[in-house]
Amino acid sequence: MVKKGTDMKKNAVLFFFKSLLKSILVIVSILAVGVISYKVSYQYLSKQLEAGKLDVQEKELESILDQAKTDEISKNLIYVVNDKQMITHMMLEICNTKTNNMDYITIPINADYTIPAKMYQKLCVVDEEIPQIVRLSKLRRYFSDLEDAEAYGYAELIMEKLLKTDISYFTVISQEIYDLHYQEQKMTTQYAKVLDGSGQSASASPSPGEQAQQYNSSVTMKVMVLSDSFTNQLKDIAGDETKIMAYIKDQYNQDGIQSNLTVYNKIGYIESYMKMDSSLYHYWALPGEYNGKLFKVDTASASKFISDIENVTETYTTPQSEEKSVPAKKQVSSKGKKIIILNGSKISGLAAAKQKTLADAGYTVPKVGDYTQEVLTRTKIIVSKKKWGADLTTYFKDPQLVVGQTPDGYDIEIILGTVDAN
Numbered sequence: 001m002v003k004k005g006t007d008m009k010k011n012a013v014l015f016f017f018k019s020l021l022k023s024i025l026v027i028v029s030i031l032a033v034g035v036i037s038y039k040v041s042y043q044y045l046s047k048q049l050e051a052g053k054l055d056v057q058e059k060e061l062e063s064i065l066d067q068a069k070t071d072e073i074s075k076n077l078i079y080v081v082n083d084k085q086m087i088t089h090m091m092l093e094i095c096n097t098k099t100n101n102m103d104y105i106t107i108p109i110n111a112d113y114t115i116p117a118k119m120y121q122k123l124c125v126v127d128e129e130i131p132q133i134v135r136l137s138k139l140r141r142y143f144s145d146l147e148d149a150e151a152y153g154y155a156e157l158i159m160e161k162l163l164k165t166d167i168s169y170f171t172v173i174s175q176e177i178y179d180l181h182y183q184e185q186k187m188t189t190q191y192a193k194v195l196d197g198s199g200q201s202a203s204a205s206p207s208p209g210e211q212a213q214q215y216n217s218s219v220t221m222k223v224m225v226l227s228d229s230f231t232n233q234l235k236d237i238a239g240d241e242t243k244i245m246a247y248i249k250d251q252y253n254q255d256g257i258q259s260n261l262t263v264y265n266k267i268g269y270i271e272s273y274m275k276m277d278s279s280l281y282h283y284w285a286l287p288g289e290y291n292g293k294l295f296k297v298d299t300a301s302a303s304k305f306i307s308d309i310e311n312v313t314e315t316y317t318t319p320q321s322e323e324k325s326v327p328a329k330k331q332v333s334s335k336g337k338k339i340i341i342l343n344g345s346k347i348s349g350l351a352a353a354k355q356k357t358l359a360d361a362g363y364t365v366p367k368v369g370d371y372t373q374e375v376l377t378r379t380k381i382i383v384s385k386k387k388w389g390a391d392l393t394t395y396f397k398d399p400q401l402v403v404g405q406t407p408d409g410y411d412i413e414i415i416l417g418t419v420d421a422n
Contacts, residue, residue: 072097073310074168076261077156080178085140088175089182091224092163092306097272099315102281105306106223108295109137111288113162126154134158148172149260164303174256181230184222189285192308193217193393194300216390217301221285226278234278244273280316284309332387335362337411339392344371344380344415351416357395367410376417383412396420 073096080089090107112135115123120132130142139158143151156170173181193216226234237243248270252263259266287301339358343351351368358365379399383389384406392412393399397419406413 071168075165075306077159077167077170079140079152079155079170079172080175081140081172082175085144087137087140089178089224090136090159092167093171094306094309095272096310096312099312100272100275101312101316102276102278103284103309104224104281105284105286105309106221107136107159107163107286108221108288108297109135110293111136111295111297113158113297115158116161119157119161123154123158148258153260162297162299163306164299165306169259169261171257171259171261177254177256181227182224183227185225185283186220187223187283187285188218188220189223189287190216190218191287191301191305193287193298194304217287217393219285219287219289221290221295223283223285225283226281231278231281238277239274241270241274244270277316279319282316282320332390334383334389334392334412336364337388338409339363339365339412339414340407340410341365341368341414341416342371343368344373344376345418345421346375347418347421350421354395354414354416354420358392361395363392371415376415377419379417379420380415381412382406382415385411388412397422 073094076093076095078091078093079087082088087109090109092105092107094101094103094105096102112133114133117132120130123130127143127145134142136159139155140148140151143154146154152170152172156167160167237247248266249263251257252259252266284305286297287305288295288297290296341351341355341358351370355365355368379396381389381392381396381399381401382404383401384403386403389401389412392414393401396414399417399420
């Protein structure tokens, strides 16, 4: 009996260790499969990238550093970086050699951006730890294992996608140099808001026969401008080719400044630099809006805004004023037009509340009713003629403004979405 009990005990122990060994082998197998899958995927993506088979419409990441160039209208992405590799400021410098205008657009660094899937797939080949949702202030840190030239080149590629514009080259300046040459000024920039329906449900897109509209919007923030001392320094060398050339070379040799544009190519702009007046430089805020401390870039509007600046054909002859903005289409008041409001949110009382708000503001809203089709998230303003309805957009949260057919007897139809119930 004792021997039998001992044998049973030994069998139990043996069974335990066999089970444990099997479990360990299973775990090791799973890990091995994961590692092998990663290696295979990594090698496959690398080969695909080298062969140029990953989305031919995407830029080749490997050649990004070779794409610094001089253009008639050059766009220089300026990073301001501290000693912890954090980007503290960012702006886009637009130098127009045809008009000799210089514009600076401040880009808030406390903004997040979701990298498109195909680009993200490529960037994972460069650094598998980069997140798909990136904070602009951390763009350098995401490529911490790379040299500056490569890291800022990849950051430039991301910014091109965010702004939907080609960037000619980048420049990196230290926080110390920024503090010497720049200052911040609170400014309001007006821009034409583009309603492209991005990020909205299918029901938010214009229906057949409707045409998406644009309307004026604005953004207020602290904008980076040249300091008075730096402006005067540039004035002192204006028109003097020798001084400007020496200044450019000194800048390139200065610690705390680097660029992927060669000094030779930078000097290629010297003819325009000689004709520029630093007191006529224009400064803008990037289109978008703040949500608490975070800034949300309005990509479609930002892209158009940049394009509008590039397409300015007249040379700036007077200093920029607070009211000055990129030209926008003239708006027509909706007061005096007959407006009908339909409740597309299914939230009781919302149409009546909005009717009172607009009536108190001087608009004519004789009737409200229910929208019998699907529930809308985003409010839709339908006008029967172009340029109408822009003034109504301020009463709703990011409404869609379209030209389309309105009910008989009414000039404007407003279909309320759930977002305006909050």
